[in-house]
Amino acid sequence: MTSERRRRLRFNHYRLSTKLILTYIVLTVIPMAVLGIFSFIQYKESIEEQIGEYMPRFLRQANANIDNHIADVMAMPKLLLNSENTLAILRKDSYQSQADQNKDQYAVNNYLTRTYLNGSNSDILGVFVLSRNRLFHTSRIPFTGLDWESMLTPYGQDMDLRGKEKIILPSEIKLRFDGDIPYVMIMKQIQDTDNRKDLGTMFIAVQLTFIDRILLDFEQNEDAEIAMVSLKGEVIYHTRHELIGSMDMAVHEYPIWNGSFRESRSEKLISVTESQTFDGILVHSIPLEDLTARTDWTRTLSIMIFSGFVIVTTCLTVVFVLRVMSPIKKLIHLMKEVERGKFQVGLNMQRQDEVGILVRSFNSMIATIRELIEKNYDIKIRQKEAELYALQSQIDPHFMYNTLETISMAAEEGEKEAVVGMVTQLGRMLRFSVGNKSRFVPVREELQHVMDYLTIQKFRFEQRLSFDIREPHDLELYYTPKFIVQPIVENAVKYGLESRDKLIVEILVSRELGLRSGMEDIVIKVRDNGPGIPSRRLLEVEESLRQQTLTGKDSEFGLGNVNTRIVMMHGPHYGMQLHSVEGKGTEVTLRIPMIRLEDVSDLEQD
Template identity: 30%
Template structure:
């Protein structure tokens, strides 16, 4: 062992229980038998015995510059104690170890033995063991150090480390700068990532906004080509559904206007300058009265009132009173034409005269009863019309009855199909009325027709309070 570790081990001594000893090392050291008795009486020997095989560090030997270490030795056969082993370890080996410790972090290492004598240090600082007693900090040569200590295992040596506060602050500053740099990099990354995600998520919304703006500017309904399961997908489907409903409402409004125009054209049969007609009828009326032709004057006056209502464009202010003016003028003409072949009864509740009503929805029902019955009947046709409010005063009910021969089945089939075919136009008067009532108020507001060979009853309702606007139920 000395040959292999001569830089560490100085000498080896083996003492038996009987006092015999063996020695290997420089000839400088000779331990005689009298020395063993002194060793047995020392505290170092007692520590070796108490260690029972563990290494015990003894005192420093200045003569050889070594530290003494010892332990008990046991026999292999029965593990009984045979003697003790004493070794001298060169102190220079301990010093060389601490001199090799890196001090780039301004850390100083100091080692004190059990007698509080400094064994080794790489600090070069003028300190003693008492300078570290119960302290956490130490100021030396205007430099402040942090103290940390630990007992070396199997010895009573004390290992003390001094760390410069300046080095700690410098390392902390570097760590702080590195932390700020990492935070800045991550913050920039998350900002860019959030911008990308925001643009990616908002891209469908921006497209939807452009489509809505384009639809508003160009009056052209464009659907949103996006389908998904998230909130944007639901918004897309709602937008497309809204476009379908708007398109349907536009089509219904167009069909309603078309039907109104067809009704007006059907009533007028031609586009004639109304002022010319009014002036002509006033001339006929004046000339007839001057010449004593009262019936001709009345007839021309009725025709003038009828045409004035027909040419009116104020449909929003049109009410039952205006419709009755038109009906009265029309019946006056027909009464003059058919004389005693028709008998007409009109009953109108005065309280409903100002209720709004679609233009020309009553006259076609009377016209249907007259035109399709008088010429085909051998008896006078009785026609009665009743207009009144229902019991709840929520609707105005219009009833027209006649005692004619009824309505043909094929015409009734057309009437039934009028509510199921939204794209078909109905130039016939009664079908036109049926369709316009449903377009204005809803599917439940069409004509109700009961017909038989003994006569026909036609009725319909219009709401008294229609402040919610036109309802489209088809």
């Protein structure tokens, strides 16, 4: 059962229409679909690669802009040195009264406000100066959590930064501005250049919104995220401000810190570059689906176009297959009719393509088959008619009566040898006519049959009839259609003895080169000195032979039967020719091809 099912599923067992449609799908639809998918994947990967190459460059540029801005802020402590009054206050070690200290504190705070909180420094939230256990400060926004003794002392005037700046993260101190505005604290020592002493430490709280401005023209995708993360994993900055101050320990799992990579877990493309200023990394992440949003739209459009193309081309293919298969199916139906023996069929089609050629070839084949059948049938009918004609001639009451009477007279006269000879010849003639069913016989047997006939006739007519048969010595190698010589000889005897006292019949067999066939043929000539055929009658007989229309059961039927059989078997280059002169005699020439034994089986099947 399984093997039978597999056999039915083989491609060779499918219908031609199914094969054509499957071939179209395999050779057109599938390759185009694979090519489209492959192109989309390659295009998508190329976008990822391009963004992966360009994004770190943009991040480095953004990082440089951030560093430049921080560098500008880090240079601001020098502005304190521009005020002699402020320097003098910072150089004081002690006060005589609290009022003097409050006065100095007011003066420094006022200077800090005018200098650092003006319109051009909108990113500065507050400035704090710790000097000799004094805290001077100014703030743009109210703040809480400033405990300078516990929080700022570690960064006080006694700390030696060696002239460098330090960035303090909000997680390292408790300072909070109203609204939880994200910031970083920049710390730098204030040095008295004249005395080469440290006057204290300045803390500048910088609002991180300046990073938003830097990145404003850098990334406009709503789903993209940019973050500044410290090496400890603390989020210093994030485009989603609520994440600032949180911890992102995934940075420690990043394979690289300068470049791009694909994170398969979250399906994101992450680009990273290091930041020396913040001692961390600047991270850009964007979902892969956002990168290929346009390609997804292109993919959808391509799928729609491809689907439309497949539908249209499939319909056209189906229509084409149906147009091709329709006449083929009709041909199959007609072939089944022919298989049942119905040859009167045909298909009318004017197409000039291969199908039209096939239909015309089929019609031509059927016409040829009909012609061959009719020809073969006609040959067999004529062969049977010739056999019947020969048999009728041999069992004709007159022929049999005359032969038996001759045998009786020879017996009365004691001519035993003549009796034995005539009986033997008559039996051989009947055996040749009835016993041999083949359409072809050796030329020598055909001539022997004629010799038997003439010998019996000579016993009867004695000196009135004489005959001579001349033949090549190798006739046993060649074959001839059966009963083609006797009808001619019989015709010559019948009409010759009616008008001649002495009839001479000559039979000449030779091999000659045929002018029309171009091959060596066997030529059999039957001559007699009978009355001949009048010229007018001779023309009628020749025309009848050419048209193969002789009917009836007379002598002319015998001639027409012989000629028609030879032409049908061997073609128009062969057949019978008549040459007759009235009052002098007639010569009938038979031309047949040289048929060998190995050719007989093929001719018998035709």
